[in-house]
Amino acid sequence: MSVARATFSRLSPKTSALFLCDMQEKFRNNICYFPQIVEVSRRLFEAAKILDMKVIATEQYPKGLGHTVPELGLNGSSVPIIEKTKFSMCVPPVEDHLGSEIKTIILCGIESHVCVYHTALDLLAKGFAVHVVVDAASSRSMVDRKYAFKQMNKAGAVMTTSECVILGLVGDAAHPKFREVQKLIIKPAPDTGLLTFEKANL
Template identity: 55%
Template sequence: MSLSRIGQLGQKSSVLFLCDMQEKFRHHIAYFPQVVSVAARMLQAARVLEMPIIVTEQYPKGLGPTVPELGADGLKKYSKTCFSMLTPEVEAELGTIPDLHAVILCGIETQACIMSTTLDLLERGLDVHVVADACSSRSQVDRLLALSRVKQSGAFITTSEGVILQLVRDAAHPKYKEIQKLIMKPAADSGLLSLFTGQNPLPT
């Protein structure tokens, strides 16, 4: 069975996508602070592992800049109006990454930009690992069903810690101690458990 069918991740063959975590969404997306916190941890891990990182902003003139707590200062932001992150600029950037096999995807909204991006990437033959605890929507029904929808299409639904440990693979990895510090404390609770147990208390 080929690697593309079982979902292996490697730090040299994967790219991290961070989708539209912007100021105007702050008070409208469920679990927004927690989702950004988890995405920030993914960003820190990607930097430690020297992985490529793509950050997009949906119509920043109207929806504002990427929130500072993501920690994406200094990274290029790709502006877009389409829901998919796969703009011509981003596609050109992906073309510069040798041996690219997988995209690790975080951000908002799950039923819109995350789903559109996932389908476009799958159509291009790339593995997509959707980090469920780093994705959200205004509606938790949309979030849950979008995760189910992209799984039906062939994406891998996972968690931030699952992805990070899969990238490192071995406690003997030269960067493991730095990674261990990032995952020592469990990721922020972004409401996933309540989705799967049929309860849906939103943070106050």
């Protein structure tokens, strides 16, 4: 068993952090299923807020690519938004915000084959368990998106869905905040094109 595989763990709000990677204005018209990816990521952010989880966001070269889109819901929140140029969220200011309790990262954003991919590899190398939310991560190309997921899975990251993550964080219908969280998933997550793409390329 590889080191990366050995770090797999169930999700817990106390030991998990949500990473929101580079969902910025200039990507709006270029990323496959961008509105849906942002909406699914917003659900994850809302769940994280309800469960008092740590959340960290980044912006890739915002001078050129703009700032985080408002519909993600970060405006007015206490979420740190870290500027970067590296193709990974693993930069010192992000690591400074993590703290020692965090063992698992829930990762979403763009692009799947660039910053999400390199973030996952960096986190795995540092011993974190990484859960990549496939319906909350995308690229300009569906081919890049598909094979990024395959590569991250092979490297040891867990490929998962937003509803699996949200319910996994609660863990029990008896959880005191289950009803609040349940409201986020009563309506199914929007289609982000994964099954359509798979069927078209069988």
